[in-house]
Amino acid sequence: MPRVKVAALTEVRPGQMRLFALASHKVVIYNCNGRIHASEAGCPHMGASLHEGVLIGTEVTCPWHHWSFDVATGECTSNPLAPKRLMTFPATVEQGDVWVDLP
DSSP states (O other): OOEEEEEEGGGSOTTOEEEEEOSSOEEEEEEETTEEEEEESBOTTTOOBGGGSEEETTEEEOTTTOOEEETTTOOBSSOTTOSOOOOEEOEEEETTEEEEEOO
16 A cells, blocks of 8 residues: 655644545545544445535534444444445544544
């Protein structure tokens, strides 16, 4: 997995999420009360931009059909039997920068 520096931690404040376009991926970075998570940008249901949805705790809700996902695990929290999971990526903070391991 390539490890990519995505942003400075100050670019995503606690309780916020932000879209970043990298060379090969669009990634959403979530700051869940100081814990950083990363996922694919599109909802696995119909492809809506998750960064335009709502983030509460570690749960992001899609703006189109209101499917919700845990950004830490990728699990669909609005429908536990849903066949689709949100693709998440390992994210770390080092020296004030957010790093993501991409596939």
